[in-house]
Amino acid sequence: MRITRKAVLASVATVSVLALAACSGSEGDTSTDDDNAGISTDTALNIAWNQPMSSFNGDSITGNATANNIITYMANSRFNDYNSDLELVIDESWGTYEVVSEDPLSIKYTYADTAKWSDGVAGSPADLLLEWAAQSGKFNNVEPELDAEGNVVNQEAVDAGIYFDAANPAVALITETPEIEDDSITLVYSKPYADWATALDNNLPAHIVAQRALGIEDPQEATDALVKAIQDEDPAALSKIAKVWSDDWNFASLPDDPQLLVTSGPYTITEFKEEQYLTLTANPDYEGDKKAVFDKVTIRYNGDPMGQVQALQNGEVDLISPQSTADVLTALEAIDTLEVETNVEGTYEHVDMQQANGGPFDPATYGGDAEKAKKVRQAFLKTIPRERIVTDLVSPLNPDAEVRNSYTQVPGSPMYDGIAEMNGQQEAYGEVDIDGAKALLAEVGVPAVQVRMLFDPNNTRRVNQFEIIKGSAAEAGFDVVPYTVQTDWGTDLSNATSFYDAALFGWQSTSTAVTEPDANFRTGATNNYYGYSNPEVDALFDELQTETDAAEQERILGDVEKHLVDDAFGVTIFQHPGITAYNPEKIGNVQKLGIAPTIFYGFWEWTAGDAASE
Incomplete structure (x- = not known):
């Protein structure tokens, strides 16, 4: 066993975006089939995590948790992500952005031809327009009121009004409705904003939110109706859109409706057993740059750190990052077949x-x-x-x-x-x-x-x-x-x-x-x-x-x-303090990041070991 120590936060100037706790091609054994380029067929990886996913909408107040966002990190594409040096890197296979004006601060986002949802619908400016509408708070005209038991007591008012379960002060600085032109959308800030590059990004599919909220079957017609509702500030339509955005992607087991499992990245959710495990399967139609290395990645939920160690030793999981205790470290040091690293999280x-x-x-x-x-x-x-x-x-x-x-x-x-x-x-x-x-x-x-x-x-x-x-x-x-x-x-x-x-x-x-x-x-x-x-x-x-x-x-x-x-x-x-341990016969090139998504960082750069075949 090799034990190393990494001070993974040493170069961070400030780390402060917070979620509730708990860039290149793969080098793995990949298929040569053009339809599955970059995917290691018939390979599987099991990862232990301490808390189950409860929402696929990590940008909502309810869903803002690391346990949720590690899943969306692997399942959805974004305009940018951090690299191992904590520098923002644009994913040009999803889209690009540029400052088109300093006064007022104006950012133009353009979607790439390869930006696509897993149901075949293209990623579009409507997706970012929806996120602006949800996170800016511009349209909210009611707030839930809770009783002592935590139950909403004004549900009728919430249903009749407009309530997006989100609050993003940065996005609130974009006071005017963003303008859409072809495959681009321009966000104009009411005043300069230092961290505009991390203020807003891809999240839920606008066409599916619109289909569910407005009862329109055709994806393009639904998208057009959503854009019109936002541009016209239509209260009746926005009320329905807000409810779907806020509620429909909150699930703790596999939903019956496949619409809720549509993603924009390398993986889709194919299994989800409440409180037990969630399985991500590589999306063969993904056209982006962050190709999946493993055909299947299963996150197995176990809140007991020593339980995670035992599962790793037994071969039930291949990668863990349990809460660090002296007993956990001692137990891992006693297992000769593992790679173990200690760090600061x-x-x-x-x-x-x-x-x-x-x-x-x-x-x-x-x-x-x-x-x-x-x-x-x-x-x-x-x-x-x-x-x-x-x-x-x-x-x-x-x-x-x-x-x-x-x-x-x-x-x-x-x-x-x-x-x-x-x-x-x-x-x-x-x-x-x-x-x-x-x-x-x-x-x-x-x-x-x-x-x-x-x-x-x-x-x-x-x-x-x-x-x-x-x-x-x-x-x-x-x-x-x-x-x-x-x-x-x-x-x-x-x-x-x-x-x-x-x-x-x-x-x-x-x-x-x-x-x-x-x-x-x-x-x-x-x-x-x-x-x-x-x-x-x-x-x-x-x-x-x-x-x-x-x-x-x-x-x-x-x-x-x-x-x-x-x-x-x-x-x-x-x-x-942090500990990462993994089986090198199953996975290599694990690069734990000092910020979320921690051990899931750079999954497209993982390597699949000889023992990774199912």
Whole structure:
């Protein structure tokens, strides 16, 4: 067994697009059949992953999770992707884009002749127009209202109105309806935007959304009707389109309708057994540059890290990247036939708190007294033993591990030290302060508080962290208990907010865009599940959107983080240590990326080993 260590984040300037956690031809044994060029026929690969897919619409609020986006990464094409150096590379076999004007900022996207959905329909500007309509928020005129059980109580109003389950501040800067001309679409921003290249990309097939929403059978007629509905701002049609876009691609097992399985990339979904596995099969009609190496790739779901190790040893899976623990590393080191690599991942652990759910951290609980609620939050944060968590659970895997003190920056990145110094998190919560926590609770007259904490109960390290936090917080009068599971922890994070008061989980970075923390901390943004709202933070993100000077970007993000600390939003804990292990007889050229899609990165460059044949 060869064990190597890689610091995969060392060159990242900033990594901050976040999803819920958990460029060349193939060198594999490929068929010479022209109809299957680049596909290793009769080869199969099994990969273990910790969380099942729940939505094929990763650009929705509900579907924004790494477990979903690793599937769409392999199944759909995009205008660009990151390479191994975290540089954006255009996929010209899907299309190209160019800046056609700096003032106003105007980007023209042009679809390639090889851009095609798996049902044979060409990729078109309508696909990007639909994503603009969905993510800009321009047409939304109603919001779901939830009861204490997480159920929508105004469903009739939502059905009658227009609600796209998305919120993208960057796309909201494109205020005018994009213009379509032949195979091109031009997006015009209302003001300069630093990260326009990652703001919008291919997602769902517009023709199928239109067919399902508008009841039109012919794909071209349906597409034309969708384009007209958006251009005319037709409320009746947009209401139907929004509902289909938001709901129809949310599935946790193989849907009966094959329309929902249409993809634009090298793979299609052919099997999906709920909570067990999902199989991707190479699309023989794919004409792009990222040809599939393996005929079949099956993702087998197992949330137990040691269970993944056992499955790898038994030959049930061929590639794993389980949550790293000392026991996992020791077990892998004992298996002679594996390739094993340790690294630092693009995921960071943190605790956030609900501020609008009627719980102990919500001002409404104290008659609207925001200062009182903030002091209760501060008291709780003072009890979280961040240093002990790192020492006990992370340092055995990464001797250089340290407490992460930035909400937006990876330790070691250029802006990290400056922003961590500016935000004051280390000063406020660097050491456990039980006496300080007790004093704050006494000051506001709340001597005992129950905190329902959301975390993955199947994740060993999270369970260990919970127990450490619970024991420490109890010394100050907090009774920390596991939240009541409604669906699963990932879905409940956004959809069952009344059932938990604090959340312990990881954000998986998916991009290096400097503006992307916007989605976590802006009022009402995609990843802001907690009711947090600070107009000054919103204004700072407005400023950041147009700022291209690195020093000014650092100043702005430092100010944002200072507000987060002052408002007792939550605390960051550590950057995840990582382990990747695989069977070299089955797969080669595994290139784990420091950001999502991690081990799935560069699947078109994998090599199929001699043992990969089915």
